[in-house]
Amino acid sequence: MKKFFDFCFEVEFYIKIAISCTIVQQILYWLLHSIKLNFITQVLLYWLVGSVSFYSVGLFIEKILKQNDTLRDKLTSRVKQVKKQPFPPFTAKGIILGEIKSFIAAFIILYLAPEVVRGNGLLLNIGWFLMRIIAADFCFYISHWLFHRKFLQKIHLQHHEFADSSSFVAGHKSLTEYIIVTVTDLLPIFIFGYDxxxxxAWTIIGNAYNLEGHSSLSIFFVPSDFHDLHHSCFKGNYGIQGFWDRVFKTLNPPTKTTGLMFPVASLEKMTMKSSSH
Structure with a gap:
């Protein structure tokens, strides 16, 4: 029974991502489908959407949710406590360099990837995004596992300066790691083309779950302390979520978050509780 719930627990995350991406895609399609976007306009739009969503979601988590004691305590997923650390402050130089890096990445990605138009079919988009998150999780697992081998560890150490975690630690990585992670995440569009x-939509939702995953909170996408354990222990939990870690037996078992946003964990808790009586 537990293995069944573990499987459903991971599938729940994938389905959330696919449905959320599809909803955002439908809105964007409604706004953009009648507008002819040339290459430069697409690059600018891709860059702006990525940057605005990254900073707005991160600031919402750090400056609104975490500043409210009641919400922070209610949403905290971290179980294993670590020593609090000061996080690097934002600087004009850091932001400018980050945006230059993001713009160059957007330009190269759209230049190299073939453009396709897939329309707004609900089933097609849900299927596409479901494939994307499963494939992205696998690619991230492989690259992240390699980052923890001795011959590549130096590339990844900047990201692991923090055992404690904050949303913006998601973007705290070396240039080499940034390039590798970006390529692995977007590998499907180099193969199948981009709409x-x-x-x-993928960029907005990707930023949302990545920032949430580094925030030590379980808000909507992140159903456990899965990534907190990775930062605390420096081993295990190499995927975005635990599916591939279960497959390859590198899972550091997380503590699941229950509640309305995480129905599988809640159902498992109720089932196990009733069966124990």
């Missing part, structure tokens, strides 16, 4: 509305 601009799908790409923008």
């Amino acid at each position: 601009i509305t799908q790409l923008l």
Whole structure:
């Protein structure tokens, strides 16, 4: 029974990502489908959407949710406590360099990847995004596992300066790691091509779950302390979520978050509780 719930627990995350991406894609399609976007306009849009969503979601988590004691305590997923650390402050130089890096990445990605138009079919988009998150999780697992081998560890150490975690630690990585992670995440669009509305939706939702995953909170996408344990222990939990870690037996078992946003964990808790009586 537990293995069944573990499987459903991981599938729940994938389904959330696919449905959320599809909803955002539908909105973007409605806004953009009648507008002819040339290459430069698409690059600017991709870059702006990525940057605005990254900073707005991160600031919402850090400056609104975490500043409210009641919400922070209610949403905290971290079980294993670590020593609090000061996080690097934002600087004008850091932001400018980050945006230059993001713009160059957007330009190269859209230049190299073939453009396709997939329309706004619900089933097609849900299927596409489901494939994307499963494939992205696998690619991230492999690259992240390699980052923890001795011959590549130096590339990844900047990201692991923090055992404690904060949303913006998601973007705290070396240039080499940034390039490798970006390529592995977007590998499917180099193979299958990109639809601009799908790409923008993926960027928004990707930023949301990545920032949440580094925030030590379980808000909507992140159903456990899975990534907190990775930062605390420096081993295990190499995927975005635990599916591939279960497959390859590198899982550091997380503590699941229950509640309305995480129905599988809640159902498992109720089932196990009733069966124990």
